[in-house]
Each structure stands twice: as C-alpha cells, then as structure tokens.
Amino acid sequence: MNVETPVYITTPLYYVNDELHIGHATTTLYADTLARFWRACGRPVLFLTGSDEHGQKIHKAATAAGTTPKAFADRIVGKFFELWERLDIQYDIFIRTTDDFHKRAVQALFTRLRDAGHIRKDRYNALYCVDCETNYTEKDLVEGKCPIHKTTPQQVSEENYFFALSRFTQPLLEHIAKFPDCIVPEPRRNEIVGKLKDGLNDISVTRTTFDWGVPLPWEPQHVIWVWWDALVNYISGLGWPDAQGLPTDAIAGRSRHGHEPVRAPFAHWWPHAVHLVGKDILWHHSVVWWSQLLGAGVNPPRQVFAHGWWQVEGDKMSKTLGNVIRPLEIADKYGRDALRWHVLREGPAKGDADWRQAAFITRYNADLANGLGNLVNRSLTMLGKYFAGKVPAEVAFEQPALERARRDIIARVNALYARMVAAVTAFDLDGACEAVFELVRETNAFVNNAAPFKLAKDPARANDLQASMHTLCQVCFVLCHALRAFLPDASARIADQLGIKAEGRLEAVLRWNAFAPGHTIVGPQPLFARLETGGA
Numbered sequence: 362m363n364v365e366t367p368v369y370i371t372t373p374l375y376y377v378n379d380e381l382h383i384g385h386a387t388t389t390l391y392a393d394t395l396a397r398f399w400r401a402c403g404r405p406v407l408f409l410t411g412s413d414e415h416g417q418k419i420h421k422a423a424t425a426a427g428t429t430p431k432a433f434a435d436r437i438v439g440k441f442f443e444l445w446e447r448l449d450i451q452y453d454i455f456i457r458t459t460d461d462f463h464k465r466a467v468q469a470l471f472t473r474l475r476d477a478g479h480i481r482k483d484r485y486n487a488l489y490c491v492d493c494e495t496n497y498t499e500k501d502l503v504e505g506k507c508p509i510h511k512t513t514p515q516q517v518s519e520e521n522y523f524f525a526l527s528r529f530t531q532p533l534l535e536h537i538a539k540f541p542d543c544i545v546p547e548p549r550r551n552e553i554v555g556k557l558k559d560g561l562n563d564i565s566v567t568r569t570t571f572d573w574g575v576p577l578p579w580e581p582q583h584v585i586w587v588w589w590d591a592l593v594n595y596i597s598g599l600g601w602p603d604a605q606g607l608p609t610d611a612i613a614g615r616s617r618h619g620h621e622p623v624r625a626p627f628a629h630w631w632p633h634a635v636h637l638v639g640k641d642i643l644w645h646h647s648v649v650w651w652s653q654l655l656g657a658g659v660n661p662p663r664q665v666f667a668h669g670w671w672q673v674e675g676d677k678m679s680k681t682l683g684n685v686i687r688p689l690e691i692a693d694k695y696g697r698d699a700l701r702w703h704v705l706r707e708g709p710a711k712g713d714a715d716w717r718q719a720a721f722i723t724r725y726n727a728d729l730a731n732g733l734g735n736l737v738n739r740s741l742t743m744l745g746k747y748f749a750g751k752v753p754a755e756v757a758f759e760q761p762a763l764e765r766a767r768r769d770i771i772a773r774v775n776a777l778y779a780r781m782v783a784a785v786t787a788f789d790l791d792g793a794c795e796a797v798f799e800l801v802r803e804t805n806a807f808v809n810n811a812a813p814f815k816l817a818k819d820p821a822r823a824n825d826l827q828a829s830m831h832t833l834c835q836v837c838f839v840l841c842h843a844l845r846a847f848l849p850d851a852s853a854r855i856a857d858q859l860g861i862k863a864e865g866r867l868e869a870v871l872r873w874n875a876f877a878p879g880h881t882i883v884g885p886q887p888l889f890a891r892l893e894t895g896g897a
C-alpha cells in the first residue's frame with residue numbers, strides 16, 4: 362500500500378426515523394478506525410458520514426410523532442451528533458440529504474440521466490417495503506413478505522419515471538471482472554455477480570404519492586426515490602457537479618476532525634472512494650449506485666466493503682424483542698474503548714456476529730485488563746522503581762534464552778507496521794488488532810520469564826535488569842502508537858504516562874529504539890479495571 366494515495370472513506374447515511382444502535386455504530390467505528398489508522402500512516406484521508414432524511418419512512422415516523430419531517434429530522438440528527446461526539450468519531454464531513462447543495466446535485470444527476478436517455482415515464486406496479494424503501498418482485502419475497510423485515514409490502518400502482526437499470530447488467534459485470542476487489546469480501550461480490558447474471562429489471566425512481574423528498578426539476582409533483590437521492594451524497598459531499606470540490610462553508614461547523622476539510626477537486630478524492638456498508642444495502646451500493654454513476658458518465662467508486670449483521674444473544678436485534686444494544690449505554694458503563702474493542706474484535710466484519718455479554722466480559726478482561734493494562738502498568742511501575750522512570754540505554758542479555766526472547770520481540774516490533782498496513786488494506790481490522798496483541802502476549806510472557814522483579818534483587822544481574830527494562834520501554838512506546846486508531850483513549854493515556862505525544866507517522870514510530878534512552882516517563886496509572894465474570 363502506497364500511503365501517499367488518498368482515501369475517501371464513507372459510512373451509510375443513516376435514516377433519521379429512530380435513534381442509532383450498535384449496528385450503525387459498528388459501521389461508523391470501522392470507518393473511524395480506518396480513517397485514524399490511515400491518517401496515522403500519513404495518508405490523506407477524507408471521512409464522510411451523515412443522515413438520510415427523506416422518504417416515506419421518515420414521513421411516517423414524523424407523522425406518528427405529530428411533527429413535520431424536517432423538525433423530526435432536526436431532532437434525531439441532533440442525537441446523531443451527540444452520539445458521534447461522545448464516541449469521538451472524527452469525521453471530516455457530516456452531510457444531511459436536506460442540505461441544499463445535496464439536493465441540487467441530486468437534481469443535476471437526474472437531469473444528466475434523462476439527457477443520456479436512461480429515464481422514461483411508465484406505470485409502476487410494485488410491492489414496496491417502506492422499511493427498506495425498496496420495491497420487490499413476487500420472486501424476491503419470502504412467503505409473501507419482505508426478506509429483511511418480514512412484513513407485507515405495499516401494493517403500489519402509479520405513473521412514474523423509470524430508470525433503465527436493465528441496460529447496466531453487462532457494464533456492471535464487466536466492471537466487476539476488471540476490478541475484482543471492487544466489492545469485498547469476496548463472497549459478497551459473488552452474491553452480486555450471481556444476481557447480475559439473473560438480469561436486472563428497470564426501476565421506478567420517482568414518486569407522486571407524497572412530497573417529502575427532492576422534487577424533480579421539470580415536474581416537481583414527482584419526488585425522487587429516497588435511495589436515488591441518498592446515494593448521491595457520496596459525490597455531492599465532494600461538491601459534484603462542481604469539479605472544484607465542496608465550498609468549505611457548505612458544511613461549516615460540521616466536522617469533528619479538528620479542522621474544516623480543505624476544498625479539494627472532485628478528482629482528488631473520488632477515484633479513491635471506499636464505501637462501508639452493511640450487507641443489507643450492498644445491492645443499493647453496487648448495482649443501483651454504480652448504474653446511476655455509469656449512466657451519468659461518472660466512474661464507480663474504488664471499493665464497497667460490506668460487513669455482516671449483529672444478532673444479540675442469538676436473536677435478531679429488534680425493538681419488539683427489547684434487546685437493542687445502545688452504544689452509549691455500553692460506552693458509559695465500560696468506556697468507549699471497551700465498546701470499540703468489542704466491535705473490532707468480535708464484530709461482523711467478515712460475516713454475521715453475535716453480541717454476547719459473556720463474550721464482552723471475557724474479551725475485555727483477557728485483552729484489555731490482563732493483557733494490555735497489566736503489561737503497561739507493571740512495566741512502568743518497575744521502571745519507576747528500578748530506573749527512577751528513566752528509559753535505559755539498550756544492552757543485550759547475558760543470559761542466552763532471554764536474549765533470544767528479546768530478539769524475537771525486536772523482530773515482531775519491526776514487522777508490526779507492515780503487518781498492520783496489510784491487514785487494514787484488506788479491511789481486516791481484527792487482524793491488525795491481533796498483530797498488536799501477539800506482541801502484548803509475547804511481552805507479558807517475557808516479563809514472567811525475565812522476572813525483572815527478581816533480577817532487581819541481585820546486583821550481579823544488573824545488566825539483564827537493564828535489558829529487560831529497555832525492552833519493556835520500547836514495547837510500551839510501540840503499543841501506544843500501534844493502538845492510536847484502535848484504542849484511541851487508552852493510547853492517549855499511555856502517551857500521558859510515558860510523557861510523550863501519540864503523534865508522528867506510524868512507519869517512523871513503530872520501530873525498535875524509536876523511544877529515546879534518557880527520557881523520563883510521567884508514571885503509571887491503571888488503564889482498565891478488571892470486570893467480574895458474569896457481572897453486568
């Protein structure tokens with residue numbers, strides 16, 4: 362991976378019909394971790410998220426709440442902002458589909474598609490699931506019900522505008538053949554290819570039965586289908602159709618990365634776009650979206666990564682079952698790093714996953730309390746005791762077995778950067794975490810074997826004590842940097858204890874001896890308190 366190549370990372374725009382749950386937080390945490398990791402590598406990153414505010418689903422929720430869709434959206438979006446702030450999600454752009462610049466881009470895209478001859482008027486007879494905001498054919502239904510929501514779809518018959526989706530079957534198959542990693546992981550690509558081979562039907566892309574949406578420029582009694590509108594955010598957020606990019610004042614104040622995004626030309630980011638989505642909306646993000654783009658003469662994004670779904674203790678997560686996991690409740694109780702860690706390590710990146718409280722506690726105790734927390738704490742405590750908190754100079758062990766163990770640790774540290782980059786490039790965030798935790802476990806075993814607390818009692822072993830403590834200092838330093846994207850709070854706290862700043866390119870700091878001898882640390886503070894097993 363060339364870290365000079367920019368990357369434009371996006372999450373779905375979540376619907377504002379309800380508050381967000383762990384599923385939404387998962388996609389966003391994956392995106393935030395990718396963004397932080399690549400930034401730490403020095404790669405130019407643009408991270409976009411936002412809210413999907415139009416369509417029947419929002420209209421219905423607002424009506425039920427006795428308010429207007431816009432007032433309803435404003436209220437729920439406020440909760441999105443609060444959630445992302447409290448989880449410290451560092452996006453550059455938060456886009457709302459009710460933003461004027463977005464609506465103009467949707468209209469411009471639609472007009473282009475009409476001008477290119479891909480739009481026609483026709484009668485629309487369909488089965489529409491409001492929860493998916495998607496129409497189905499009889500064949501798609503399972504026992505007459507929506508395959509995702511298991512509800513009976515509406516029968517709809519209107520005269521609408523249609524998009525000639527069927528024309529794009531072949532171009533899409535060719536695109537996927539040419540860029541095999543454009544849909545990852547591979548089984549998801551195969552699903553899409555399989556469906557494409559069955560052929561595509563044209564789709565209805567406007568509605569006249571309600572008005573909460575972007576009006577068609579030439580026939581405003583039609584509103585544009587909510588998906589057709591929402592997907593455009595990925596380019597409207599870059600200022601499209603203006604090739605110069607989004608004016609910085611368009612989303613003033615809506616950035617959490619400490620600065621307003623710099624205006625960059627569309628061509629700077631778009632070829633490097635990576636959409637993160639759940640498997641439920643992969644179809645929309647590949648087939649529907651890419652056809653829209655191809656029809657308008659814009660290239661598809663670089664990649665779509667589609668993860669699986671969370672279940673909860675073996676059941677579907679649903680309000681009816683009362684088992685919805687709320688990310689803030691977890692973060693408030695255990696800390697946001699603990700939440701993030703569980704998502705990264707046990708989450709549905711490769712397939713579906715099950716959120717289990719017992720697994721949460723086990724993972725937390727093993728990795729965070731007994732693994733990382735214990736290692737850093739005992740290392741820094743011993744450094745304080747034996748070297749007055751000062752990083753000692755490097756010496757080799759006199760004892761051969763310990764010297765071999767030290768050399769293994771050095772090799773692991775020096776290989777870490779390349780391993781992490783390879784894992785993150787493959788969206789294997791769990792693999793990147795595991796690479797770091799192999800170092801944690803190996804070093805904890807090293808502490809037990811070298812036993813600096815015993816060496817300290819024997820003046821003849823002063824050299825080996827120094828070798829042990831030099832090793833532990835280097836490892837703590839490397840862990841602090843390696844975890845910047847994965848456990849940001851713990852990383853910052855380790856940095857405070859070490860008396861360093863968690864900054865600088867990872868390639869330069871994930872190296873043996875990057876922690877200078879002679880530096881005096883601040884001192885240890887507990888990182889993660891152990892949780893009682895079985896305790897809530």
Ligand code: ME8
Nearest residue numbers: 373374375376384385388413591592638639670671
């Ligand atoms: O689909 N497990 O928004 P949405 C894991 N507005 N991830 C889950 C999940 C679960 N149980 N439930 C939801 C929409 N997600 C559209 C998107 S984009 C232009 C428009 C996550 O609020 C996952 O990312 O229904 C899924 O794709 C997304 O939330 C759906 O969010």
